[in-house]
Amino acid sequence: MNLFRSEEHLQRWLGGREPGGTTSVAKLSELAHAWWDDRFSPDWVPHTREQNQAILDSLGLSGSFWQLA
């Protein structure tokens, strides 16, 4: 899960491999804040798979690549 300077840099790094999932940094920040916001809370309880999938779905990260186990 890496940051690249541009699409050109990503494609060169992939070197012909199939790309995985790609998003803007704006969406990454939204995702991270939705996913990790409660992680240091003393009242933290585990997210369910459904809760985490809902976070991905709410940001348009859908399709088979983004389906959690």
Add this chain to the structure above:
Amino acid sequence: MNGADLDLRRRTYAFMVDNGRAPQAEELGTREDVVVGWRRLHDAHALVLNPATDEIRMLNPLSAVPTAYRVHAAGRWWYANCAWDAFGVCAALHADGRIEASCPDCGEPIAVEVRDAKSDDESLLFHVLVPARHWWDDIVFT
């Protein structure tokens, strides 16, 4: 995950946030009891142990070992496990921050300021190589 496991997890994370490093098992209780609890938390994906040593490897989004993603937030430098977790450090601390990394392709430095949960550089691209259903097959590689 029972109440005792959740309490051990809470104390483990609190130690990391307070001290800027992961605890040794002995710092939280009897080593054997703590390690047994950590193993249950590892199996539940609530933290990640180094299986060879039973030491903490990840308290997601924080890394207990140096990585390519450094984050300055809440008055301290932290290591994150990946780009997602780097933003997650700011999110979990509820703080603005600065992320420093390098482009995996060219090695040029990347620096991102996070203010009010937003990045100051929208030109960058985030890429995930491993499909979500396989993230926990090998979380260190992911």
